[in-house]
Amino acid sequence: MTETLTIGKALNLGLRRAMEDDAKVVLMGEDIGRLGGVFRITDGLQKDFGEDRVVDTPLAEAGILGTAVGLAMRGYRPVCEIQFDGFVFPAVNQIVTQVAKLHARSKGRLPMPIVVRIPFGGGIGAVEHHSESPEGYFVHTAGLKVVAISSPADAYWGIQQAVAHPDPIIFLEPKRRYWDKGEVDLDGAPAPLFASRVVRGGDDVTVLAYGPMVKTALQAAEAAAEEGRSLEVVDLRTLSPLDLEPVYASVRRTGRCVVVHEAPLTLGLGAEIAARVTETCFHSLEAPVLRVGGYDTPYPPSKLEEDYLPDLDRVLDAVDRALGF
Amino acid sequence: MTALSHTTEVVDPVPGAGAPHLPDQPDLVQLLTPEGERVEHPDYALDVTAEELRGLYRDLVLVRRWDSEATALQRQGELGLWASLLGQEAAQVGAGRALAADDMAFPTYREHGVAWTRGVDPLHVLSLFRGVDQGGWDPVTTGFNLYTVVIGAQTLHATGYAMGMQRDGAESATLAFLGDGATSQGEVNEALIWASTFAAPVVFFCQNNQYAISAPIERQSRVPLFQRAAGFGFPGVRVDGNDVLAVLAVTRAALAAARDGQGPTFIEAFTYRMGAHTTSDDPTRYRLASELEEWKLRDPIARVKAHLSRSGIADADFFAGVEADADALAERIRSGTRELAPPAPTEIFDHVYAEMPPELARQRAEFVEYHSRFEGAGQ
Numbered sequence: 076m077t078e079t080l081t082i083g084k085a086l087n088l089g090l091r092r093a094m095e096d097d098a099k100v101v102l103m104g105e106d107i108g109r110l111g112g113v114f115r116i117t118d119g120l121q122k123d124f125g126e127d128r129v130v131d132t133p134l135a136e137a138g139i140l141g142t143a144v145g146l147a148m149r150g151y152r153p154v155c156e157i158q159f160d161g162f163v164f165p166a167v168n169q170i171v172t173q174v175a176k177l178h179a180r181s182k183g184r185l186p187m188p189i190v191v192r193i194p195f196g197g198g199i200g201a202v203e204h205h206s207e208s209p210e211g212y213f214v215h216t217a218g219l220k221v222v223a224i225s226s227p228a229d230a231y232w233g234i235q236q237a238v239a240h241p242d243p244i245i246f247l248e249p250k251r252r253y254w255d256k257g258e259v260d261l262d263g264a265p266a267p268l269f270a271s272r273v274v275r276g277g278d279d280v281t282v283l284a285y286g287p288m289v290k291t292a293l294q295a296a297e298a299a300a301e302e303g304r305s306l307e308v309v310d311l312r313t314l315s316p317l318d319l320e321p322v323y324a325s326v327r328r329t330g331r332c333v334v335v336h337e338a339p340l341t342l343g344l345g346a347e348i349a350a351r352v353t354e355t356c357f358h359s360l361e362a363p364v365l366r367v368g369g370y371d372t373p374y375p376p377s378k379l380e381e382d383y384l385p386d387l388d389r390v391l392d393a394v395d396r397a398l399g400f
Numbered sequence: 401m402t403a404l405s406h407t408t409e410v411v412d413p414v415p416g417a418g419a420p421h422l423p424d425q426p427d428l429v430q431l432l433t434p435e436g437e438r439v440e441h442p443d444y445a446l447d448v449t450a451e452e453l454r455g456l457y458r459d460l461v462l463v464r465r466w467d468s469e470a471t472a473l474q475r476q477g478e479l480g481l482w483a484s485l486l487g488q489e490a491a492q493v494g495a496g497r498a499l500a501a502d503d504m505a506f507p508t509y510r511e512h513g514v515a516w517t518r519g520v521d522p523l524h525v526l527s528l529f530r531g532v533d534q535g536g537w538d539p540v541t542t543g544f545n546l547y548t549v550v551i552g553a554q555t556l557h558a559t560g561y562a563m564g565m566q567r568d569g570a571e572s573a574t575l576a577f578l579g580d581g582a583t584s585q586g587e588v589n590e591a592l593i594w595a596s597t598f599a600a601p602v603v604f605f606c607q608n609n610q611y612a613i614s615a616p617i618e619r620q621s622r623v624p625l626f627q628r629a630a631g632f633g634f635p636g637v638r639v640d641g642n643d644v645l646a647v648l649a650v651t652r653a654a655l656a657a658a659r660d661g662q663g664p665t666f667i668e669a670f671t672y673r674m675g676a677h678t679t680s681d682d683p684t685r686y687r688l689a690s691e692l693e694e695w696k697l698r699d700p701i702a703r704v705k706a707h708l709s710r711s712g713i714a715d716a717d718f719f720a721g722v723e724a725d726a727d728a729l730a731e732r733i734r735s736g737t738r739e740l741a742p743p744a745p746t747e748i749f750d751h752v753y754a755e756m757p758p759e760l761a762r763q764r765a766e767f768v769e770y771h772s773r774f775e776g777a778g779q
Contacts, residue, residue, distance in 0.1 A: 127567060133597055138556060138590035145560020148545075149568070153560075168587070172550045173557070179751045180534035180546055186754065218752055241754035269757070316757030 077260045083253040085227035086116045088261075089234035090154070094124055097152060100238055103130045103139050104156030104192075113158055114194055114253055136166035143189050144173050152188045154238055159250075160195040161204025167212065174243045175218030189243045190234075194250035195223075196287045196337050197384055200377040207374055208338035213245040214315040214347075221315040222268060223247040225289035227257040229312065232265030240268065247314075249287035271318040273325065277307035280394050281325040283348060284335040285311040288385060292335055295390035306394065314344060322348070323355050330361035331397040335385050340368040362400035365393045427626070427638045428670060431645040434698045436706025438645075446649040450713045456644050457708055458722050459493040460701045463513040465726040466522050469733045470512075470529070474679045478737050479529045483510045487642070487674030490700030491607050493517060494647025495575060495669070498655055501543065502572040504565075506558035509547040510607075511577050518544035522729070523736045532742045552578060552585035555604060559591045562602035562658070573601040573658035575651070581612025583628065584620045592632040592666070601658035604666045605651065607641060609673035614686040629666035641671030642700040672698075745771070 080088070094100045102117060108131035111118030121129035132139050136157060143153035157163045163170075170191065177185045197206030213221045220242050224233045230248070237244045266272060274289065275296050284292035289310045296306035307325050311317065326332045332352050334345035345366035352364050367385045375383045429441050448456075467485050474482040485492060492513025499505060505514055515525050515537075524536040528547060535546040548554035558576030565572045582588050583606060595602045608625055610617050621628070629636025639650040647669055654665035672695040676683050708714035749756070749764040756764075 133590070133593050135586075135590040135593065137587045138594050141553065141556020141587060141590065142560030142563060142594055145557040145562070145574075146564045147560075148539075148557065149561050149564025151564055151567070165586075168550065169553065169556065173548075173553055177546070178754060181539060181751075182533075182536075183751045183754065184538055184540060185546070220753070220757070316759050318758075 076262055077258055079256055080227045080231070080259045081254050081256050082224070082227050082230045082248070083114060083116055085230035085259055086234055086248065087118055087120070089231040090117065090238075091120060091123075093154075093235045093238040094120065094128060096235075097239070099150060100152045100154060101128055101130060101146060102154045102156065103132050103143060105132055105134055105139075105158050107131060107156050112156060114250065116192075116248075116253075117156065136162055137169050140166040140169035140174060140189075140191070144169065144177065144187070147187050147189050148185050152190075152238060154190045154192060157191060157193045159201075159205045160193050160207040160209055163191070163193055163209055166191075170213070170219070170243075170245075171216050175216045178242070179218060186241060187243045188238075188241050190237045190246050191244070192234075192246045192248060194253070195247045196249050196251060197374060197380050198251035198287065200380070202377070203374065206377075206380065208336065208369065210245070210247060210314055211338055211343055214344060219243055219245055219315060220269070220313070221245045221247065222313050223249070223286035223311070225249060225252065225286055225310055225312070227255070228259045229266070231259045231261070233268060236265060236268040247286055252287055252290060255290070266312075269313040269316055269318060271309055271311045271313065271321050273307060273321055274310045275306070275308040277305035277329070279305045279329055280331040280333060280397050281307045281309060281322065281329045282333045282335060282390065282394070283309045283311055283322060285314060285344075286337075288335045288337060291385060291387055292390060295387040295394070298387055299391060299394060304394065304398070317348070317351070319348065319351055319355070322352065326352055326356045327359040330359055332356075332360070332364045333367060333390065333393045333397055334364065335367045335390055335393075337369050337384055339371045340366055341371050343368050362397045365397050367393045427624070428640050429637060429646045429650050430640040430643050431649060432643045432703055432707055434642070434703050436703045436710060438707060438711070441646070441649075444646065444649040444653060446645055448645065448648075453704070453708060453713055454718060456493060456497065456648070457701070457704045457714070458725065459497070459513070459516060460489045460644060460704060461722050461726050462729050463489050463493060463516050464701060465730050466512060466516070466733060469730045470526060471675070471679060473526075473734065473737050474529070479526065479679075480531045481529055481678050481680060483529075483678045484673075484675035485510050485512050487672050487695065487700070488607055488609055489513050490644035490704075491641035491647055491669040491671050494644040495577075495605050495651045495667075498648050498651035499543065499575055500572065500655070502570065503655065504543050504545065504558070504561055504572070504574045506545045506554040506561070506574060506576045507547055508551075508554065508577050508579060508582070509549050510579075511547075514577065515544055518542045520544050522733055523740060526733065526737050527740050530737060530740050532740050552582040552588040552591075554578075555582070555588050555591035556594070559594045559600050559602050562595070562600040563598055565601055566598070571659045573603060573655045575655065576602055576604050578604060578606050579612060580606060580608040580610065580617050580620055580625060581615065582606070583625055592629070592664075595664040596632045596634050599661065599663035601661070602664050603651065603654040603658055604664060605669065606667065607669045607671055609641075609671050611673060611677070611683075611687070613677045613681060614683075616686075624668065626666060626668035632666075634664045634666065636666040636668065638668045638670055641669030642698045642703070644700060644704060671700075
């Protein structure tokens, strides 16, 4: 059965199905119960599954993650909601020193099937600490896997796959796209979780994006097409592990590559991708791999966020530069 | 001495705080005095058989011997580091022996005595300090979690695990170990809040050994640590941490209450770290020899020995037997430690994930290929 859903509703349905499939799944977070979360992603779940399965926690992020570690050791599958990206930092100690390491330290005896859901990225006119892109910290930490969804179909299937996966997953949800709609086949076979995907075919430049920037990249491709330029857009979907084989195949054809993300440029994911594409596709490249990202500044006041965030014009400018070599 | 008398002694700048004197601790639960005299406490009756008493003594002696051998092995270069438990044997053995088989202990990095009571092979603990693995014992079958170096992180794990026990309807509890320094950590406070809010079956066992490396207890708290529990809405108890019987009784009672659905307890075991923080530390820089001498009078093993002798529960043959057991353990530790070899180098890749990502598999293959080039070299 196919339905048209927003990303937010698709996540809600996906979480519901994950909880139905496995009684060990426990949702934990601030305000996720009666309120349904500040973005209403868990709307109605506490009513149907009870306070033990959808736990309104005290207001302490390290506590959410630290108790999730204990629950995971006991055989549960905690799904932790961090209310906003900028609030994950108090929990980073638990994520980096414990969640990421315990499987290795225990030689696999302590499973850590924990999902950390984080609404991430800017563009919603919020105050400080509500618009950040912390993915780099997690991608840099061995032991974690990092996924960023961009569509309702990936939201629905991705969250279920993440919950069922044996390793800890940082699950990034593009908050400004929560209300974007798309078709979801509720019964079909889902795409693999750790695979990137070409979402628009093209011949001139390969554009890589993930999360909220996929839509921006597609808009840029649309605009470029009107000028007779054909952009191939790849949705990375998985940030750790990176799945760059489809990207290499694309770049070998186009010879040009632009990476787009909201996170600050320096040591952002674009840097890693540029290095790998260069190492792997050096003889196919007609231009250096270019990056479009946020600036190396704190996320600005919301009246300036349009200046900070990559938009389709900045993507098209990078495409022009790539084609100019 | 009067306040006006001239003295070269260091004067305590904070009235009532400073050097951790045991007298004037009215809240201290004690069942065995430093002189080895058995006393009663109105709230903590303890029935122990002669056999159990002898067993506790044996535990204390063997754990101390393990510790002293490990310190020596570190000095000989066989261990990278050792965190000595000297002086804290009673706190650890008493707490460990209070656990039931299905309970789960969450240690810091100094709970060798608890590991002993859980049947963890000392060589598995030593392999961590030798650097051949990250803790080689099975936390699930032993009921003794891996050591935790990041201060206080395990108190949240213990609380979450206890919440899991609660959900499972298990009549079990967790015992979370922490030190006095850890009580300053935000995560420990979060654990206390969680435990209280969810009435989780967890007991927080704080070994107040008076120092967080060099920082004395008054740098962590202006109130006795056990009193903090009241602010979180559950009982706090201060027990003589050098009294194995009192520790056993208090911990047993707290675990029973937790298993019974009465929620958490905070136990402050008032004790003293006789040795250095670790073998890298120099305690002469931050504490007085006189303080150490004072605590030696409260040695956790001597008082049990005195009690056993005086009450006729043990004779010279028994003590000689325990010494022989300690000698055998020491020999096993010495030879066993030297034989602890590092695992295959490829192990660094093998347990990072339950499902290894392709990039890590590629790095592993590259590692193997690179090292294969040197095989046979130098022969």
